[in-house]
Amino acid sequence: MDGILLVDKPENITSNYLVQKIKKHLKKLTGQEVKAGHTGTLDYFASGLMVVTLGKATRLTEFFQGLDKEYVATGELGKITDTYDIQGKVIEERECRITEEKLKEIILSFQKTYPQMPPPYSSKKVGGVRAYKLAKKGMDVPLKPKEVTIYSIQVVEIKLPLFTIKVHCSSGTYIRSLIKEIGDETGCGAYTKSLRRTKVGQFSVEEAVSLDELLKMDIDRIQQIIIPVDKSLYFFPEIHLDEGFDRRFLHGQRFRVPAETEGMVKVYSKDGRFLGIGKIKEDKILQPVKVFL
Known part of the structure; x- marks a missing residue:
């Protein structure tokens, strides 16, 4: 269970309480612990959009925190x-x-x-x-x-x-x-x-579900509203690696890529499998940053 959930936090609960309630509900549904976190605290008295990260997406918190x-x-x-x-x-x-x-x-x-x-x-x-x-x-x-x-x-x-x-x-x-x-x-x-x-960022509270709604959902419905890890990173351009280079990326190796962009990128294999996030430097060297095996 990897990706993000858009949740409308009610007033008068902490952001951490909201995450713990979601974790408890997911454990009840799946029978196992699900890693979860959030990408920015909302005050106790405040309401509104919380971007909740699940599974592998919890490793990407820093990128969501910087959004407007x-x-x-x-x-x-x-x-x-x-x-x-x-x-x-x-x-x-x-x-x-x-x-x-x-x-x-x-x-x-x-x-x-x-x-x-x-x-x-x-x-x-x-x-x-x-x-x-x-x-x-x-x-x-x-x-x-x-x-x-x-x-x-x-x-x-x-x-x-x-x-x-x-x-x-x-x-x-x-x-x-x-x-x-x-x-x-x-x-x-x-x-x-x-x-x-x-x-x-581009995520709106209008797309979110309320906490009460979420806690009544079964696992199939929750899976439907999870935004996959790579889709949630809409703010990064993507590159696709030629065959063989996907293994090098997954093993943390640096190598030159024929890319026209610089900075942070989403990295895919030739067949479209999401591999993680890398950084392309001025010399067109791709440095793995977050790898998803």
């Missing part, structure tokens, strides 16, 4: 929480007088590349420890800003003090931080009231 994301989020002006979201404790309230036009102007100004500070309550590691664990102890969390890109930001609705936005952003962007930054610019402060991830 899309979110729909609602922020509330006039309140600041310690976690930047609805789960946190309100640490400040401010009177907020801002027009819809001015708020819209501020929101749209974040369509840019800039250094963003992660929330103190995040899974970022500081000295090997998750930041949220330090924050819970009341410790200062020495986080560093990370450059992120907001490719597009749309105002979905404004009903002051609430505003809803749709954001297409680079991997590593914290929407909680973005909402806080918008609040800072207004002078009102803000926190994230709701958050939903709608896309990961």
Whole structure:
């Protein structure tokens, strides 16, 4: 059982809990342990698309993590929480007088590349420890800003003090931080009231199944909705090796290939069997990266 599942995570469960529920269900159906993981955490209070990896696909997590994301989020002006979201404790309230036009102007100004500070309550590691664990102890969390890109930001609705936005952003962007930054610019402060991830790369939540639906499926139905490993790597070009070179690739050997592309590629045998992922360097030498025997 190798490939990915697109699952719509409900609110108020952890990403790890979702994966464990799926693993338990698959073990019940197959009678054996199935390796599973996810490609990017969603906050406890958030809902939306989770890309769940199964079997051999768990070795490819790093490639999915780098994909762009899309979110729909609602922020509330006039309140600041310690976690930047609805789960946190309100640490400040401010009177907020801002027009819809001015708020819209501020929101749209974040369509840019800039250094963003992660929330103190995040899974970022500081000295090997998750930041949220330090924050819970009341410790200062020495986080560093990370450059992120907001490719597009749309105002979905404004009903002051609430505003809803749709954001297409680079991997590593914290929407909680973005909402806080918008609040800072207004002078009102803000926190994230709701958050939903709608896309990961070209994968859409509209293609996903809910966790409840998945846990009612039999093994045949689940097999039907698993996206095969090679098909899930739509963002890599593919090359086909001549006979004999497939064995060399599978044994980790480097060799020259007559390819017009450079960088990461999906590698197939002459008869179309998926062999793994390789990297073609400037001298057209193919280096095996992930091999699937």
